[in-house]
Amino acid sequence: MIPAFAVLAVFALALLIVAARRGDGSARKAIRLGTDMMVKVIPLLLLAFILAGMLHSALPPRLIREWLGQHAGLRGVLIGGVCGALIPGGPYIAFPIISAVYKAGAGISTVIAFVTGWAMMGVGKIPFELAFMGTRFTLLRILLFLSSRFLPGGRPISYSEPH
């Protein structure tokens, strides 16, 4: 987790300097935006982490390793993609849940399928899409994105990894 923090801190600092050098209050506005966002999602975050922790307790690790572990192969990727699509809500909800599944023993390719399934096929966005783009566009988009998963470059690859 240390490299993750370093990466984020370096980028934040660099952008903060750029924003501050604009001299138009951009930096202060950005800090306020970020703080507002954080305060707004804190209840949701707490709930997401409780959910992630419970996932840890409720699902036997053996089951996850067997079905979603690095030896689960294509089955793990398919299950991951479908489960990912079924996670509603934004990144604050999806990522803690996916992180819990990873910690419980899921393989990297399964985790990537989880994230991709949630990001590309997530059910949570469909109401917005229907409202602004209509049924025709939404249907075509779903078919198109589904088919892209089977094209070269669109397919999650399996990795061998030390877990």
Place this chain on the structure above:
Amino acid sequence: MRNITIGMAIAAAALSVLAYSRGGMPLVLSGLKEGGLMLAEIAPLLAAAFLLAGLIQVMVSREFIERWLGRGAGVKAVLLGAVAGALVPGGPYISYPIAASFFIGGAEIGTVMAFIAAKNVWTLTRLPMEVALLGVRITVLRYIVTFLIPVIVGLLANFILSKSVERVREQVRALAGGDRP
């Protein structure tokens, strides 16, 4: 937002019951502890991630995105649409109205599909959150694996949907109603 909160609370309660049936109160408490520890470990990362998300939102304005999208045609437009999708901040309630306004404004369907796909897999504002919660390695691999998707779906859409595009556009325009020029 409220529906999601309620749904998550129900899921957490259901999992608690499942944990209780597997190992009684100690297992439920260990689940709570696990969640708390995860949050405590990640809290500083989240603070940095939110600061970064705020900064990206300020640096990349909506006008900036709009200048990128809906310009040119063919492969170039697909690429521009994908870059715009990567840059657009906020949730689906922000990106879909932008996608709709460009589609109505005459952008090709491949440009719009590439925009949405890139918003889903290339997005810049979510990147800090992904690094914070899943780590650098998974995030980098995930970006590599899904890198070509926006371009592929954009080109594919232009190629196979060119016949039905006007009917689709008509519906998007009807949904936008009279509140547009």
